Amino acid sequence: MLAVLTGDFIGSGDWSPGDLDRAHHALAAQADRVADWSGGSTAYTRNRGDGWQMVLHRPEMDLRAALAMRAVLRVEGKTFATRIAIARGEGEVPGRDLNRAHGPAFTKAGHALDAMEDEITMVHTSGGILGAATLFADALSFGWTPAQARALAPMLAPDPPTHAEVAKALGISRSAVSQALAAADYDHIARALDAYEADG
Template sequence: MSNKPRKIAVLTGDLVNSTGLGPENVERAFDALEACAEMQAGWMDDQSLHFTRHRGDGWQVALAEPKYALRSALCFRAALRALGEEFDSYIGIAEGEVEGEIGPDLNEANGEAFMISGNLLAITKLPDRTIHMLYDAACDVGIPPTATLACLQLLEAIFNKWTKVQAQTMLPMLTLEAPQSYTELAEQLGKSRQSVSKTLSAADYYYVSQALINIEDAHA
């Protein structure tokens, strides 16, 4: 890989109420997060996200395609919510430049994006916070930070209403390899097309999808 500086996005997360979940459910959560990271590698030209667990209930990934950072974060949270409504994660998102290869263990990584992402994670966990995702450096790619915050707040409000079934149905539709039709998704999930359509409508799929597409287009 070239040593030329390149932009990445770093997501740093902590499970919400990991103590209350218990050890078995924490392991289920990490299995879901790791599987989600492996799925997202296809968005990055098959470059690994280097999913790394740290501090027991913490995790981190590095995205080779920063424009997908918000979609990535929402997919990670949907993968958790699909296990049950008690599953969620705080996430700090930051962009920055790196040089050379990123090693498989992000606990050994350093750089501005890693530091800022961790700092933002700490802010999301403050008692007076009502939003579980914070995103830094969007203004560097032409997206006003106030617009990014507004988008995050609206996505947070929508996500917080998702049931387990809605998250299970939304997750495949949020990926870049989303089913081409509701019929295809219904077959994939073993449900009726009518049921899938009603679930996606209740979860505000159209609005979430359009918001992500517009953010990614502006980023590009």
């Protein structure tokens, strides 16, 4: 079993080609970081211009990965946002090319993205508790500011760095990192993700 994240950019019709490239570059780089803690290549793939897709070999980490992708994109600016549909199930990825991938997980994720309601920007096709947690995460994360997202992006890893390490990497003060994380409710997010993953 694997998890599939399928997304597209919100309002990208007003973006320049450079904006699209920046967005995809940010997500691809974050996908590589997600691969370090999710058990293998995410095979991040750009599709349909403003669409993207990635796969996780540890399905229980799907919501953490979705939030990590949303955070790193918001770092690019307050107008940079993505819809994300999450699905779990069987699937095959020939040659690590998601444009050639097939299987129930990919089909469910694609259909869920196409059917997403305007006011919802993140869904989990499993429904139930997973679906509910994803909707809460959607509501909380969509309002992140670029400053909050910049501090959050590295902290969403399952084994996060210290505030001091994040501050050094970003070239800002430790207090600025702590303030941004507090404003983004990071402590609640971290505890919720740990519980979500422990429940499988």
